[in-house]
Amino acid sequence: MDPFLYQYGIGGFIFVVGLSFAWRQGYLGLTGGGLRNLVMLLGGLVLFMGIQGYLQYAPMAEADPIPYTGEPLEKGMIGKPIDYAIMVAYFLAILLIGTFFGRNQKDTKDFFFGGQRFSWWLIAFSLVATTIGSYSFVKYSRIAYNYGLASSQTYLNDWLWVPLLLFGWLPILYFSRLTSIPEYFEHRFGRASRNIVTVLLLTYLVGYVGVNLFTMGKALHILLGWDVFYAAVLVATISAIYVTFGGQTSVIMTDLFQGVMLLATGLVLLFLGAHYLGGMDVLWSHLPRGHRTAFTNFNTDPSYNSVGVYWQDGVANTAMFYFLNQGILMRFMAARSVRDGRLAAIAVLAVLMPIAAVVVASGGWVGKSLVHAGALPPDVDGGEVFFIAAEFLARPGVFGLIMASLTAALMSTVDSLITAISAIVVNDIYNPIRPKASQKELLRVARYAAVLVAVLGVALVPVFNMFDSIYAAHGAFTAAVTPPMVVALLFGVFWRRYTPKAALATLVGGATAMVASIAFPELVAPFAHGVPAAEIGDGWLEGARQYKYMRAFYGIVVSGTIGVVVTFLTRPRPLDEVRGYVWGTISDAIHRYKGVPGTETQSAFVRAAVTSSSEETLQGDARLPTVRISRALADAVEAGPDDLLYVSDGRAWLGGLLSCHVVVAGVDEGDAPSVSLGPLAWERVVAASRKDLPVRVRRLY
Numbered sequence: 001m002d003p004f005l006y007q008y009g010i011g012g013f014i015f016v017v018g019l020s021f022a023w024r025q026g027y028l029g030l031t032g033g034g035l036r037n038l039v040m041l042l043g044g045l046v047l048f049m050g051i052q053g054y055l056q057y058a059p060m061a062e063a064d065p066i067p068y069t070g071e072p073l074e075k076g077m078i079g080k081p082i083d084y085a086i087m088v089a090y091f092l093a094i095l096l097i098g099t100f101f102g103r104n105q106k107d108t109k110d111f112f113f114g115g116q117r118f119s120w121w122l123i124a125f126s127l128v129a130t131t132i133g134s135y136s137f138v139k140y141s142r143i144a145y146n147y148g149l150a151s152s153q154t155y156l157n158d159w160l161w162v163p164l165l166l167f168g169w170l171p172i173l174y175f176s177r178l179t180s181i182p183e184y185f186e187h188r189f190g191r192a193s194r195n196i197v198t199v200l201l202l203t204y205l206v207g208y209v210g211v212n213l214f215t216m217g218k219a220l221h222i223l224l225g226w227d228v229f230y231a232a233v234l235v236a237t238i239s240a241i242y243v244t245f246g247g248q249t250s251v252i253m254t255d256l257f258q259g260v261m262l263l264a265t266g267l268v269l270l271f272l273g274a275h276y277l278g279g280m281d282v283l284w285s286h287l288p289r290g291h292r293t294a295f296t297n298f299n300t301d302p303s304y305n306s307v308g309v310y311w312q313d314g315v316a317n318t319a320m321f322y323f324l325n326q327g328i329l330m331r332f333m334a335a336r337s338v339r340d341g342r343l344a345a346i347a348v349l350a351v352l353m354p355i356a357a358v359v360v361a362s363g364g365w366v367g368k369s370l371v372h373a374g375a376l377p378p379d380v381d382g383g384e385v386f387f388i389a390a391e392f393l394a395r396p397g398v399f400g401l402i403m404a405s406l407t408a409a410l411m412s413t414v415d416s417l418i419t420a421i422s423a424i425v426v427n428d429i430y431n432p433i434r435p436k437a438s439q440k441e442l443l444r445v446a447r448y449a450a451v452l453v454a455v456l457g458v459a460l461v462p463v464f465n466m467f468d469s470i471y472a473a474h475g476a477f478t479a480a481v482t483p484p485m486v487v488a489l490l491f492g493v494f495w496r497r498y499t500p501k502a503a504l505a506t507l508v509g510g511a512t513a514m515v516a517s518i519a520f521p522e523l524v525a526p527f528a529h530g531v532p533a534a535e536i537g538d539g540w541l542e543g544a545r546q547y548k549y550m551r552a553f554y555g556i557v558v559s560g561t562i563g564v565v566v567t568f569l570t571r572p573r574p575l576d577e578v579r580g581y582v583w584g585t586i587s588d589a590i591h592r593y594k595g596v597p598g599t600e601t602q603s604a605f606v607r608a609a610v611t612s613s614s615e616e617t618l619q620g621d622a623r624l625p626t627v628r629i630s631r632a633l634a635d636a637v638e639a640g641p642d643d644l645l646y647v648s649d650g651r652a653w654l655g656g657l658l659s660c661h662v663v664v665a666g667v668d669e670g671d672a673p674s675v676s677l678g679p680l681a682w683e684r685v686v687a688a689s690r691k692d693l694p695v696r697v698r699r700l701y
Contacts, residue, residue, distance in 0.1 A: 001298045001299070001307070001529075002298070003056075003295035003296075003297075003298045003306035003307065003310075004052060004053060004056045004057075004294065004295055006298070006306075006307065006310070007052075007153075007157060007295070007306070007310050007314065008049060010310070010315075011157060011160035011310075011314065012160070014160050014161065014164070014315075015041075015045060015159075015160045015162075015163060017163075017164070017494075018161070018162070018163025018164035018165075018167070018168065019038075019041065019163050021163065021164065021167065021168050021494060021583055022037070022041075022163045022166075022167035022168070024584070025167060025583065025584055025586065027166075027167040028041075028167075037167075040346070041162060041163055044159045044162065044349070044350050045159055045160075047350070048156050048157075048159050051156065051294070051354075052153075052156060052294035052295070053294075055149055055292060055293055055294035056293050056294045056295060060289055060292055061285060062285060062288060062289045063282070063285040063286045063372070063373070065286075065372050065373075065374070066372070066373050066374030067374055068371070068374045068375075068376065068377045068378060069374065070375075070377070072377060073376075073377060073380070073388065080396040080397075080399070080400075082396050082397050082400060083396055083397065083399045083400030083403060084400065085400070086397060086400030086401060086403075086404055087400055087403050087404050090404035117334070117336050117646075117648070117656040117657075117659040117660060117661070117684075118334050118335055118336060118340075118655055118656040118657075119335075119336060119340060119652075119655040119656045120335060120339075120340035120341070120342075120343035120344040120347065121343075121344075121347070121655065122655035122656065123331050123332070123334065123335050123340065123341070123344035124343075124344040124347040124348050124352060125260065125352075126331055127328065127331050127344060127345075127348045127352075128263070128348060128352045128353075128356060131321075131328075131348070131353070131356065136356075136360040137266075137360050137363065137386055137405075138215055138218065138219060138383070138386055139215070140154075140360040140361045140364065141360070141361060141362075141363035141364035141367070141382075141385050141386035141389075142364060142382040142383050142385065142386075143304060143361070143364065143382075144361035144362075144363070144364025144365050144367075144368070145363075145364035145365075145367050145368050145380070145382040145385045146304070146364075146382050147291065147296045147304055148287065148288070148290065148291025148292055148293065148296075148365070148368065149287075149291065149292050149293060149294060149361075149365070150293060150294065150295055150296035150304075150306065151357075151360075151361040151364065152294065152357040152358075152361060153294065153295060153296075153306065153309055153310070153313075153314070154309065154313045154314070154357075155353050155354065155356055155357035155360075156294070156353075156354065156357060157310065157313075157314035157318065158314075158318050158322070158349050158353060159349055159350070160314070161318055161319060161322060161323075162345070162346075162349055164490075164494070165322050165323065165345060166342050166345060166346070168493060168494060168583050169323055169493055170332060170338060170341055170342060170345065171338050171586045171589065171600065172493060172580070172581060172582075172583075172586060172589055173329060173332060173333065174332065174333065174335070174338040174341055174593075175338065175580070175586065175589035175590050175592065175593040176580060176581065176589050176592065176593070177592075177593060177621065177622060178329075178333070179423060179427040180326060180423055180424050180427045180428050181197065181201055181324055181326055181329065181424075181489075182194045182195075182197045182198040182201060182424060182427075182428040183427060183428065184489075184492075184581065185197045185488070185489075185492070185503070187578075187581050188492045188500075188503070188578055188581045188582070189492065189500040189503040189504070190500045190504075192500075192504055193488075193500065193503050193504055193507060194428065196504070196507045196508065196511075197485060197488075197507065198424060198428045198429065200481065200484065200485055200507065200511060201324070201326065201424060201485065202421060202424060202425075203481060204320070204325075204478075204481045204482065204485075205325075205326060205327070205417050205420055205421045205424070205453075206421060206453060206456050206457060206460065207460060207481065208417050209236075209417045209418065209421075209453060209454070209456070209457030209460075210456075210457045210458075210459075210460025210461060211460075212417070212457070213232035213235060213236050213457045213458055213460075213461055214228070214232060214460070214461045216231065216232060216235045217229060217230075217231040217232035217235075217461055218383075219231075219387075219403075228461065229458070229461055229462065232457075232458050232461045233458050236454040236455075236457055236458050237454065261404070261405045263352070263355055263356070263359055264405070265359070265401070265402050265405035266356075266358060266359025266360060266361075266362040266363075267355075267358070267359060267362070268398075268402070269362045269363060269366060269389065269390060269393065269394075269402065270283075270358065270362040270365070270366060272366075272393040272394060273362075273365075273366030273369060273370065273389070273393060276370070276375070276393055277369065277370070277373055277375070282373075283365075283366065283369045284369075286369040286370075286372040286373045287365060287368055287369050287372065288368070288372060291365075291368055298529075299528075299529050299530045299531045300532070302531055302532050302533065302534040302547075303534070305531055305549070307529045307531065307549075307550070308529075308531055308547075308548075308549025308550050308552075309549060311479075311549065311550060311552045311553040311556070312478065312479040312548075312549040312550075312551075312552040312553075313478075313549075315486075315552065315553075315556065316478065316479060316482045316483050316486055316552035316555070316556060317478045317479075317482060317552070319482075319486045319489075319490065320478065320482040320485065320486050322345075323486070323489055323490070324482075324485055324486065324489055325420070326420035326421070326423060326424060327417050327419065327420035330419065330420055330423065331344070332344070332345070336646055336648075336656050336659065336661075337602060337646065337700055338600065339600070339602060363385055363386030363387075363389050363390060364382070364385055364386070366389050366393070367380060367385035367386075367388065367389040368385075370389060370392070375392075376388070376389075376392065390402045390403070417453070418450045418453045418454060419450070421449065421450075421453045422446040422447075422449040422450045422453065423446070425445065425446070425449040426442050426445050426446050426449065430442070430445050478552075479548060479549055479550075479551040479552035479555070480514050480517075480518060480544055480551055480555075481514070482552065482555075483510055483514065483552055483554075483555025483556045483558075483559050484506055484507050484509075484510025484511050484514065484555065484559045485507070486556070486559075487506055487510065487556060487559040487560050487563055488503050488506045488507050488510075488559070488563065491503070491506070491560075491563050491567075492581075492582070493581075493582060493583060494582075494583050495567075496572070496575065496578070496582050496583075496584075497567055497572050498563065498567050498572070499566070499567050499570040499571060499572045499573070500570075500573060501566055501570040502562075502563050502564075502566035502567040502570060503563070505562050505563070505566040506559050506560075506562050506563040506566070509558070509559070509562040510555060510558060510559030510562060513554075513555065513558040513559070514551070514555050517543070517547075517551055517554060517555075518543040518544045519543055520543070521533075521543040521546035521547055523554065524546070524547040524550055524551050524554045525547070527550060527553050527554040527557060528547050528550040528553075528554075529550065529553070531547065531549075531550050533546060533547070534546055534547075534548075580592050586600075587599075590701055593701070594642075594643075594644055594701055595619075595620050595642065596642050598644075598701035599701060600701065601701065602698055602699060602700050602701065603636075603637040603638055603639070603698050603699040604637075604698070605696045605697065605698050606633060606636045606637050606673055606696070606697050606698070607650065607673065607694040607695070607696060607697075608629075608630075608633050608673035608674050608675050608694055608695055608696075608697045609672060609673065609674040609675075609694055610674070610675055610676075610677060610685075610686060610691075610693075610694065610695045611674065611675075611676045611677070612676070612677060612682055612686075613627075613628070613676040613677060613678050614678070614679070615628075615665075615676075615678060616677075616678020616679055616680060616681065617665070618680075619663045619665075620663065622661070624644075624660075624661050624662055624663050625660070625662050625663070625677075625678050625680045625681040626662065626663050626664070626665035626678070627645070627647070627662045627663070627664060627665060627675055627676060627677055627678065627681060628664075628665055628666045628667070628668055628675070628676045629645075629664055629666075629667055629668070629673075629674065629675045629676070629697075630667070630668055630669070630670030630671075630672065630673060630674040630675070631667055631668065631669050631670055631671075632670050632671055632672050632673045632674070633670075633673035633674060633675060633697060634664075634667045636673055637697060637698065637699040638699060639664055639699040640664065640667060641664050641665065641666055641667065642663060642664060643663070643664045643699055644661060644662075644663060644664075644699070644700045644701055645661070645662050645663070645664060645675075645697055645698065645699055645700065646659065646660075646661055646662075646697070646698045646699075646700055647659060647660060647661075647662055647675060647677070647681065647685050647695055647696070647697050648660075648685060648695060648696045649685060649686070649687060649690065649695060649696070650690070650693055650694050650695055650696055652696070658684065658685055658686070658687060659684065659685055660680075660681055660684040660685055661700070662677075662681050673697070675695065675697055
């Protein structure tokens with residue numbers, strides 16, 4: 001089976017289904033904004049098909065291999081004292097940045113969602129920093145060294161989900177003001193489904209924390225010889241400190257810094273490799289042709305095969321990541337508007353993720369070219385190639401910056417996960433038990449939960465240590481946990497007929513099937529697409545290593561079958577009970593969001609003078625402060641009483657750090673645009689040194 005045709009056959013079906021839903025809801029068309037959206041979606045698909053098709057099929061020249069004549073690589077501590085001094089300084093800098101920007105957390109909306117006020121570009125860089133974990137550099141460098149550009153398969157198949165994400169799930173998520181993914185399941189299916197998803201999602205997120213801490217423990221073990229477990233304890237402690245202090249705002253602001261660091265580091269390593277070998281064309285020619293294909297073997301290698309990677313990563317984990325991963329979705333919820341959320345998603349998937357594919361694998365590609373060119377010995381360990389290539393190419397100090405970026409990758413993922421888990425603990429476990437708990441009490445619980453998550457993540461490090469590689473540990477874990485939740489959510493959003501009993505059966509039956517497949521891995525064999533069985537031991541979790549990627553396909557088929565069968569045997573909820581939570585009812589979600597009918601439109605920004613007022617009330621479920629505006633401003637942004645406005649500091653480059661949403665309480669006469677802010681809105685928008693300067697105002701929906 002041709003892996004290129006297989007991926008775009010299955011993925012193309014998902015893409016066309018997404019186009020159909022978007023078209024029927026009016027997001028796509030042959031004129032105006034609908035045509036623009038259609039061209040954007042099809043253009044992105046053609047771009048990725050073109051890149052992968054060229055890599056897979058185009059004829060390419062290959063340089064002759066050069067034998068290595070140098071000394072064997074010395075074992076021991078990698079790097080110089082200055083490199084470790086830079087790493088320590090980086091740790092301290094992140095702590096300072098995180099705690100500084102995390103001040104003034106007044107409620108759980110601030111702590112978990114940063115007040116829903118950030119610009120798309122800030123969200124985009126934060127998403128990239130979250131997506132690229134420390135495990136990404138280490139695991140993808142290993143795969144890139146052993147299999148070449150096929151390591152990019154994971155990062156170049158996300159576009160197939162874009163129509164369903166942008167025009168199906170994202171507006172429902174945003175306009176429903178969801179505080180957690182389990183909350184959606186309660187609105188759509190009932191309390192029982194929420195409880196089960198809470199357990200499954202916490203398992204997934206805590207396990208993700210464990211994978212990341214395991215990776216950083218391995219990295220520090222290679223660099224310093226430290227014990228993997230105690231190195232993980234150190235990193236968990238530092239991450240928990242600034243997340244506990246500042247919540248989502250700390251995470252977003254530190255991730256902006258770390259996202260830039262991450263992208264720069266991989267590109268610098270690629271540049272250093274090309275410079276050493278005499279140019280990018282020389283580096284490219286010394287990468288064997290078999291390492292320049294977009295896809296590796298279809299099903300012959302149980303350790304890494306394109307069909308398994310597609311189902312585990314391209315389908316199950318990508319859907320989990322963008323539709324169910326609480327840490328990622330909290331980023332979208334922190335955007336100042338659903339339009340900014342869409343722009344952030346497009347920037348990530350179309351621009352930053354392809355760059356990330358190069359960044360995280362650069363160590364492996366460069367390492368393989370250096371071996372082929374005779375600069376490094378052929379016995380380089382793929383699991384250590386990132387560190388070996390970086391130290392070989394970088395001068396002391398520069399190597400320290402590269403290692404600091406590896407640390408950035410770890411912390412930028414762990415901080416998001418810790419915040420996400422805290423949100424679930426507060427909103428889905430503690431608050432239902434104590435519905436009258438004060439915001440101060442909920443914030444305290446969120447911070448305690450952050451510390452507990454770090455402890456649990458460290459406790460999982462020995463479990464992941466049983467796998468041969470970080471990639472195998474991560475792939476086996478996600479393939480075993482994600483399918484039931486992915487199927488239940490996608491059916492819930494895009495299939496109105498899907499019933500609460502079917503969702504419950506999907507979650508329970510699917511999770512049971514996944515556990516059974518670990519105890520009896522032969523259950524996966526009929527779904528394995530011919531992937532051979534791997535050698536495993538006799539331990540109680542050894543079954544997770546058997547068919548570790550194809551378990552995702554097995555789980556999707558079993559969970560999907562359960563969902564379809566039970567749906568047709570049970571009665572669905574009336575449409576009026578689920579309006580705003582299923583496709584085609586986004587107008588109902590907007591009505592719920594605003595309190596009055598609205599549309600997905602927004603005005604241009606208008607500069608307005610700002611004055612302080614003692615009059616202010618908090619309106620609606622979101623408790624938004626009210627403001628009064630002048631007639632000139634009302635006309636400029638086409639707003640009136642009860643309309644929603646976004647007010648921000650006049651400096652657009654702040655990305656919304658000083659801003660908030662407000663509701664228009666009334667319109668006063670005035671020939672110049674002006675807005676009168678009450679105490680809460682004033683504190684969130686107006687800096688002490690800018691009391692006399694204009695603010696930016698935009699009407700939303």
